[in-house]
Amino acid sequence: MSIVFSNYSYQQTSYINSARNISGNLYTQKNKLSTFFSLQSVNDSLQKENARLMHTLGLHLPTNPLKDTSYTTKRTIDSVTSTIQYRYIPARVLNNSIDQKTNYITLNVGSLQGVKKNMGVISGNGIVGKVSHVSPNYCTVLSLLSEHFVVSALVADGTVGKVTWDGLDPSLVLLTGIPQSVKLKKLDSVFTSGYSAFFPEQILIGRAAQVMNGTSYKIWLSTNFRNLHYVYVIEDNTNVERSILEDSTKITP
Amino acid sequence: MSTPIKFTLNFIAIMAVQIFVLNDIVIKSSISILGFPAFIPFIYPLFILLLPVSTPNWLGMIIGFFTGITMDMFCNTPGMHASACVLLAYCRPFLLRLFFQQNIKELGNTIPSLFRMGFSTYFIYICLAILIHHLAFYIVQIWSFSQILFILLKTLVSGILSILLIILSQLLFAQKEIRRS
Numbered sequence: 001m002s003i004v005f006s007n008y009s010y011q012q013t014s015y016i017n018s019a020r021n022i023s024g025n026l027y028t029q030k031n032k033l034s035t036f037f038s039l040q041s042v043n044d045s046l047q048k049e050n051a052r053l054m055h056t057l058g059l060h061l062p063t064n065p066l067k068d069t070s071y072t073t074k075r076t077i078d079s080v081t082s083t084i085q086y087r088y089i090p091a092r093v094l095n096n097s098i099d100q101k102t103n104y105i106t107l108n109v110g111s112l113q114g115v116k117k118n119m120g121v122i123s124g125n126g127i128v129g130k131v132s133h134v135s136p137n138y139c140t141v142l143s144l145l146s147e148h149f150v151v152s153a154l155v156a157d158g159t160v161g162k163v164t165w166d167g168l169d170p171s172l173v174l175l176t177g178i179p180q181s182v183k184l185k186k187l188d189s190v191f192t193s194g195y196s197a198f199f200p201e202q203i204l205i206g207r208a209a210q211v212m213n214g215t216s217y218k219i220w221l222s223t224n225f226r227n228l229h230y231v232y233v234i235e236d237n238t239n240v241e242r243s244i245l246e247d248s249t250k251i252t253p
Numbered sequence: 254m255s256t257p258i259k260f261t262l263n264f265i266a267i268m269a270v271q272i273f274v275l276n277d278i279v280i281k282s283s284i285s286i287l288g289f290p291a292f293i294p295f296i297y298p299l300f301i302l303l304l305p306v307s308t309p310n311w312l313g314m315i316i317g318f319f320t321g322i323t324m325d326m327f328c329n330t331p332g333m334h335a336s337a338c339v340l341l342a343y344c345r346p347f348l349l350r351l352f353f354q355q356n357i358k359e360l361g362n363t364i365p366s367l368f369r370m371g372f373s374t375y376f377i378y379i380c381l382a383i384l385i386h387h388l389a390f391y392i393v394q395i396w397s398f399s400q401i402l403f404i405l406l407k408t409l410v411s412g413i414l415s416i417l418l419i420i421l422s423q424l425l426f427a428q429k430e431i432r433r434s
Contacts, residue, residue, distance in 0.1 A: 023327050030273050097328065099279045099291040101395055104329035140329060167395075170291050 024138040027094040027106055035092075035229065042229045049124035086200050087235040089113055091121075093228050094138070098170040103143040105129060109233060110137040120198035120234040126205055126222035127151065128231050130198045139233075145170055145225060153205055154193035155184060163190070163205055163219065170225050172209060176216040184208045190219055197243055200234065256305070264300055264320070271297040272327045275418075292407055294414040296422065297324055297334075298386045301342050302379065305362050306353075310346055317342030330394070337390035344385055352378045367423040379419055380412075387412045 035042070091113075095106040109115050111134045121128040121141050129149065132142040142149060145165050153163045153175055161177040175190060188208045194201040206219040236242075279293045301317050308316075321335030328334065349365065352374050367375050387408045395404050 026272075026327075034277075095327075097276065097279075099293050100328075100330065106329075168290055 021135065021137070024094065024106065024108075024135070028108060031092065031094045031108075038229065041227065045124060046230065052124075087237065089115060089233040089235060091231050091233055093231060096143075096225065096228055098143075098145055098225050101167050102146040102148070104132070105141040105143050105228070105231075107139050107141060107231065107233070108137070110135050110139050112136050114235060115139050115233050116235075118198060119236070120196075120200075121231050122199070122203055122234060123223050123228060123231045125224065127192060127199055127203050128223055128225075128228070131233065141231075143225070144173065144221070144223070151199065151205070152193045152195040154191045154201070155182065156188055157182060160193050160195065171221055173206065173219045173221055174212070174216060175208075175219050178215050178217065180214045184211070184217055186210070197236070197246070198234070200236075260304070263303065267297055267300045268320075268323060271295065271324070276328070290403070290407055290410075292411040292414075294411055294418050295383075295387065295390075296415060296418050298338065298341055298383060298415075299419050299422065301338060301345065302382055303364050303366075304345075305364055306349060307362050310343070313342040313345060314339050333390060333393045336393055337386050340389045341382060341386045345382065348378055348382055366427040367420070368427055375423075376420065380416055383412050383415050383419070384408065387415065 089109055091107040091109040093105055094108055095104075097103045097105075105121075105128065107115075107121075115131060115134050117131055117134055119131045121130060127144060129141045129143040129146070131139050133140045144151065144163075147165065147167055149165065151163050153161050155161065155175075155178065159178055159182045161175050163173050163175050165173050178184065186208055190205045190208065192199040192201060192203045192205060204222045206221045206223075209218045209220045211217055275294055275296060279291050297320060300320055301313065304313055304316065317338040318335055321338030322332070324330075324334035324338075325332055353365075353370065363369065365375070365378075370378070388404075391404045391407050391411075395407075
């Protein structure tokens, strides 16, 4: 029991996590076997994602998006040294759970691949979580399906609310803090806002499923946590500068 | 085969089934669509229940702790399985005395198995042990009084499946021990 209580703050579970090499290695072996059987569905999902990316790149659009000034300024304005704000590190899911109050996902990338603590993790369909512990070859991700995980969300008209999980159904999350005046319709999309330091803007979280009361909604997650194979860890090149600035603002209000 | 080696192999087999098969059940199935919360069956307490009857209490609790901490390492839970397992290992002698008081001396060094004990007593023994383990585990995991019904529901649905799997595994594997002895 003492182990439970000394570690009750979930963020500090520093010595029992499956980022450890023993369990990480075993999960890699198991993953090699089990991915073979799901190749079909993985291929389908990757193909769909490719199609979506081609579409957003504008390969089917008559105008060249690279000549669009709004598009190019957005890319170069971020920093002087690097023109791309976000870098995506591809990763494979080794272990995943959805039945607990705080769920963790083990990935096959670690500090050798440039993963650091508190980086955001997304899948092809939507957000997944953020990195909580890193070892040289593996990392554990605090899943969106966790009690203490809060992510700020943006609905279609620009209102910002927050998304949490109530610990019951792994395909539904709760969106709160939307004013009464804003009415969401069923199947309206909910995206991440740029307020969160871990995720880029406009990553899909899910679609509205039902209204709980005036200000909170149930959201169907767009990420299928039951069938999670390939994810991306987001490296934010301006994140360090931003968090230093935000921390110093908190100290001297 | 000497007893420690036999139990180590037993341990590896049970843990492998638990970690690589059962922990994934909830991911691949859609049980929670029926309105139940997502849950997984735990059969690894079976290892503690299968220790010889004459195992001293302190040794049982130490083995229980290591069983639980192994499970914790693979599930990213800080000591929850370990605490539930130590509680189960602590309760085990009382349960054994409760159900098999008349022949506990004869049993001595043998493993408490389904065919040696008789189906009905063994079934109740497994049920009680599993309920103790699951209740302890889910109380520590969820840890809030306001969700006491949720704790009970999870204990019940997970426990029923665990008991079913444990009885099935006993029916499959326990018979061999009788032939050997």
